[in-house]
Amino acid sequence: SANTMWGGRFAAGPDAIMEAINASIRYDRRLAPQDIAGSRAHAAMLAATGIITDNDAETIREGLLTVLSEIEAGDFPFSAALEDIHMNVEARLKDMIGEPAGRLHTARSRNDQVAVDFRLWVRDQCDQADAALAGLQKALLEQAEAGADWVMPGFTHLQTAQPVTWGHHMLAYVEMFARDRSRFADARKRMNLSPLGAAALAGTSFPIDRHMTAEALGFDGPAHNSLDAVSDRDFALEYLAAASICAMHLSRIAEELVIWSSAQFRFVKMSDKWSTGSSIMPQKRNPDAAELIRAKIGRIFGANVALMTVMKGLPLTYSKDMQEDKEQTFDAADNLMLALAAMTGMVSDMTANRDALKTAAASGFSTATDLADWLVRELGLPFREAHHVTGTLVALAEGKGCDLPDLTLDDMQSVHDAIRADVFDVLGVENSVASRTSYGGTAPAQVRDQIARWKEVIE
Numbered sequence: 001s002a003n004t005m006w007g008g009r010f011a012a013g014p015d016a017i018m019e020a021i022n023a024s025i026r027y028d029r030r031l032a033p034q035d036i037a038g039s040r041a042h043a044a045m046l047a048a049t050g051i052i053t054d055n056d057a058e059t060i061r062e063g064l065l066t067v068l069s070e071i072e073a074g075d076f077p078f079s080a081a082l083e084d085i086h087m088n089v090e091a092r093l094k095d096m097i098g099e100p101a102g103r104l105h106t107a108r109s110r111n112d113q114v115a116v117d118f119r120l121w122v123r124d125q126c127d128q129a130d131a132a133l134a135g136l137q138k139a140l141l142e143q144a145e146a147g148a149d150w151v152m153p154g155f156t157h158l159q160t161a162q163p164v165t166w167g168h169h170m171l172a173y174v175e176m177f178a179r180d181r182s183r184f185a186d187a188r189k190r191m192n193l194s195p196l197g198a199a200a201l202a203g204t205s206f207p208i209d210r211h212m213t214a215e216a217l218g219f220d221g222p223a224h225n226s227l228d229a230v231s232d233r234d235f236a237l238e239y240l241a242a243a244s245i246c247a248m249h250l251s252r253i254a255e256e257l258v259i260w261s262s263a264q265f266r267f268v269k270m271s272d273k274w275s276t277g278s279s280i281m282p283q284k285r286n287p288d289a290a291e292l293i294r295a296k297i298g299r300i301f302g303a304n305v306a307l308m309t310v311m312k313g314l315p316l317t318y319s320k321d322m323q324e325d326k327e328q329t330f331d332a333a334d335n336l337m338l339a340l341a342a343m344t345g346m347v348s349d350m351t352a353n354r355d356a357l358k359t360a361a362a363s364g365f366s367t368a369t370d371l372a373d374w375l376v377r378e379l380g381l382p383f384r385e386a387h388h389v390t391g392t393l394v395a396l397a398e399g400k401g402c403d404l405p406d407l408t409l410d411d412m413q414s415v416h417d418a419i420r421a422d423v424f425d426v427l428g429v430e431n432s433v434a435s436r437t438s439y440g441g442t443a444p445a446q447v448r449d450q451i452a453r454w455k456e457v458i459e
């Protein structure tokens, strides 16, 4: 049969395959709360401006609340023939309240309706990501506080570079996730204009009040150009871009946890809650959650690229292409939230192996830079010469199969005769980290200052 919404112009209904490719209700049903909030704001405004009667507005309001409770209770009769959430809700409203339901769509189109629904949904995701990121930062801060002065190797090229502190390493991630939070907040600010009332594309001849609906829905005001309002999906793209960068950060920490929990590193022990065993190798404790976080990130990047590709080259204003904005964004958001929750759990429950960290920190000639700095400071050598002398001493130690602190004073003096016994003071890893007191450096005193600063920032 012909469609009940626009059947006037049609003699026959759609082909079954047409319905399959056209319907979005399978996934856009999650927009029901936003759709109903948008409709409630619109109906109240239509009454306030005298476009519909107060009686009709009240009947619509009550009907919408009943529809919402049906959906929340899980007994709403979703229909693919009705295409999407907007038509499903309106058709159900008509079943329940009759004629006034037909007045709700005055001065509105599905084009501004879907734009407002989706914007509200993405805005909420920005808030949820922010809250989850704050939780992850807290978990990292707790780790940082517990091991503010625990030494571990710092790496470049994944080769031992200089000793750092565990607290300092944890705080590096706190910084990264803070930038993510500010990206979501920034995107949220820019997206917070209401497209409702743009109607199909050109605005409307009805005396609507777009400021009123914008305010009712928590927007800063109405979007200023009706063509842009219905054809813009930048808000979803900015969310996905922020989500992609956040996901990239998550995959970096996930990668470190995979490496650190290996038998070769033993820097951390993941709790049983976040590990899996092997069906054949009884000794195994696999960091599956970290690996899955590392992998899920691909879907988030994918959603970002997919929506950019959907939008590129679309003429103004709405094209049905834009219905493809939602499914990918939903998937990306679900996986981002899952990854954030899993990472927060793993970080909270993991135990750093202080001894293994320290042993590793002291290996690999990690204090060679401290030795070179000592030669500069104490003997007045130019840094380049000090670098050469130290390199020679590293080669000497490597030849003897020992580390720098194991060399004798004679060994040292065979390379540079002015070296004194107090050089050994700077070769210890604790002294090394304690000396790096420059602002933002790894010294425990600096780390504690930063922890205190973060505690104030993260309420």
Ligand code: ARG
Residues within 6 Å of the ligand: 024, 028, 084, 110, 111, 114, 318, 320, 322, 323, 324
């Ligand atoms: N389901 C559609 C979407 O998600 C709603 C807008 C439909 N508008 C239209 N002119 N066909 O984009």
